[in-house]
Amino acid sequence: MSRLIGYFVALNRRMCRAIDRCLPARISVDGNRDFAESIVPRYVRPGMRVVDVGGGKTPFFSSETKQELRLWVVGVDVSDEELARAPASAYDEVFVADICDTSLADRADLAVCMTVIEHVASAKFAIASLARLVRPGGTVALFVPCRNALFARLNLLLPEAVKRYVLHGLYPASVHFAGFRAYYDHCTPSELEAVVRQAGLHLVEKEVYHWSGYFDFFAPFYLCWRAASLLAVALFGEDACDRFCLVAVRAE
Numbered sequence: 001m002s003r004l005i006g007y008f009v010a011l012n013r014r015m016c017r018a019i020d021r022c023l024p025a026r027i028s029v030d031g032n033r034d035f036a037e038s039i040v041p042r043y044v045r046p047g048m049r050v051v052d053v054g055g056g057k058t059p060f061f062s063s064e065t066k067q068e069l070r071l072w073v074v075g076v077d078v079s080d081e082e083l084a085r086a087p088a089s090a091y092d093e094v095f096v097a098d099i100c101d102t103s104l105a106d107r108a109d110l111a112v113c114m115t116v117i118e119h120v121a122s123a124k125f126a127i128a129s130l131a132r133l134v135r136p137g138g139t140v141a142l143f144v145p146c147r148n149a150l151f152a153r154l155n156l157l158l159p160e161a162v163k164r165y166v167l168h169g170l171y172p173a174s175v176h177f178a179g180f181r182a183y184y185d186h187c188t189p190s191e192l193e194a195v196v197r198q199a200g201l202h203l204v205e206k207e208v209y210h211w212s213g214y215f216d217f218f219a220p221f222y223l224c225w226r227a228a229s230l231l232a233v234a235l236f237g238e239d240a241c242d243r244f245c246l247v248a249v250r251a252e
Helices: 002-021 031-043 063-069 080-084 123-133 150-157 160-170 172-176 189-198 219-240
Strands: 049-053 072-077 093-096 108-114 134-145 201-209 243-250
Touching (some): 002 219, 031 108, 031 134, 031 201, 031 243, 049 123, 072 080, 080 093, 108 123, 123 134, 134 189, 150 219, 189 201, 189 219, 189 243
Parallel strands (some): 049 108, 108 134
């Protein structure tokens, strides 16, 4: 039965990719990949001191990239167990801290925070902490799922046990990195941009994304989701996006 389900899901994913090829390329960009492979690298220079917030066992920078660019990487995570499971050479320093409730400060050149803000109870406290982690002139790069995306609304409505069962059943690999409680506090582009500015950060780049792989297990549903989400964007603008990233610089 599991093999049959796997074949069914794989077939539907191929159909969904065919649907995406019929749409404008800009609305089929994988935000996760774009942030990791295009956005952040533009702000990385050799020899930088970098704070990886919430990376835990899956650090943002690979050991190879870290060594090649001679980066000094500080890992900050709420869980010491998550940090302990990271590759041995991933972090040069580690701190166990809740980014919403810490006086931790640093003089980093860059702080990277990918898919973490949606899991904190107060985005304002988290962004203020991130601002303290970088030196004046330092950069904070955020990648955030939008609260108004369908998967986010389902995440908020469904009981934890139910959504983990469904998520891990359809996407077995997600058991290693997904399933944490989400709040989505201020998690829209306009709201979080305002929070960033209040924290003394100057916004230098913003990107919104309109693609998600959560619903590609069944092509008819994926097609309906595509149509509904694009209509929402047309009616309500960027706050109806799927994911977004903000890059900001701390005031000198």
